[in-house]
């Protein structure tokens with residue numbers, strides 16, 4: 001290289017260097033962890049990519065009011081946090097706000113003193129479009145796999161952060177939907193692995209409210225795909241509805257259904273001042289509060305003073321290192337909360353006495369509906385029939401499963417085999433397609449499991465784990481169930497749940 005060429009090069013470098021340095025000062029190269037901690041980075045900054053949220057209520061029916069209330073409330077938090085509607089995808093059956101039983105038409109609340117959380121919620125997937133196929137298509141960003149709905153999908157890139165919140169009934173290894181089939185753990189975790197393999201997120205946080213929700217991730221969710229999950233309960237206990245009729249004196253008397261779920265309202269009331277400004281002394285700053293701090297707060301509140309009598313064990317799964325991240329990375333931040341500090345005392349608030357085991361919340365509803373109906377009215381008559389139907393279904397399902405266990409393993413060992421819980425870290429079942437096939441075999445002979453019957457997927461899993469084949473299962477199911485009871489819960493009209 002000649003002297004003049006070298007000189008020209010140096011001159012160019014000399015000109016560029018100050019530019020490069022000043023650019024570095026304005027946009028310092030940061031490690032991912034630095035970026036997360038940088039409070040100056042706000043919702044619109046490309047440095048953190050885009051925030052996405054998928055919010056799904058998996059039930060329908062006024063007696064399940066609380067799940068859609070949870071989801072609507074979560075939407076308001078995301079919206080206030082600065083996420084755009086194009087990045088928030090909502091699944092809800094949408095039969096609550098204008099339900100004939102709703103005392104406040106067009107309004108949904110998630111706290112006895114709370115305001116409306118329904119206004120503005122996008123109706124991306126409503127009615128029968130709330131189904132497992134659409135949920136997976138949305139997560140994977142696959143528009144061609146959708147049926148119906150708004151067509152919004154998580155069209156995310158490698159720098160993006162995704163937040164998923166699911167609120168519903170569940171059972172071991174299974175989550176409910178307002179449509180059949182239900183969602184099974186192995187399929188969900190496969191979809192999450194696929195999303196990771198597509199390189200289309202930096203990290204994903206999954207908050208899950210359902211009975212036995214720990215079983216969805218236990219022994220299944222890998223630690224190395226940048227996913228952090230917390231669940232309302234461990235793998236073998238129910239989760240809890242809250243703000244329920246009966247004991248909660250603050251519940252407006254016109255409601256005879258639970259308004260929220262304990263784990264769900266715990267994280268949301270920790271994240272937002274929307275519904276509970278009068279109760280909380282302070283509201284956390286989502287720019288400084290970490291996922292771990294929130295996990296510990298909701299764990300304490302959901303345990304109900306550590307006695308778990310009306311509460312459950314909140315669990316965490318996946319890549320636990322992610323819990324050092326700030327909530328703000330997923331939920332954004334409402335500027336109104338930005339000066340708040342983190343105060344541990346928030347966890348000590350107690351108004352959980354009206355919690356109801358999620359699985360019994362429908363009984364509470366049907367009972368109060370019956371109680372309230374005027375004596376001698378046709379409503380009273382109908383409510384009485386509804387209550388008897390739901391109880392008959394429960395008795396039938398419980399007795400049938402028990403009998404099948406006895407026929408397979410003997411009266412002595414039967415209950416023990418069916419109820420066995422595998423040690424922590426092991427998935428519920430080794431062969432998930434066996435579980436689905438056992439569910440179908442059971443339902444063909446004994447009728448639909450329905451929401452309540454999901455609790456028996458542990459027994460059906462254990463039947464698989466014990467090596468029982470489908471033919472034997474069909475034979476004993478036919479013996480145990482002479483016919484399918486004629487009530488709406490057992491009906492197979494809507495198809496099989498697996």
Ligand SMILES: *[C@@H]1O[C@H](CO)[C@@H](O)[C@H](O)[C@H]1NC(C)=O
Pocket residue numbers: 140142143144145
């Ligand atoms: C999207 O869904 C369609 C239809 O189910 C499927 O054929 C296709 O392979 C999917 N694309 C991707 C990228 O997964």
Ligand SMILES: *[C@@H]1O[C@H](CO)[C@@H](O)[C@H](O)[C@H]1NC(C)=O
Pocket residue numbers: 335336337338339
């Ligand atoms: C937060 O504090 C700053 C500085 O004291 C102040 O200018 C701002 O108005 C405060 N914001 C809120 C929402 O209170």
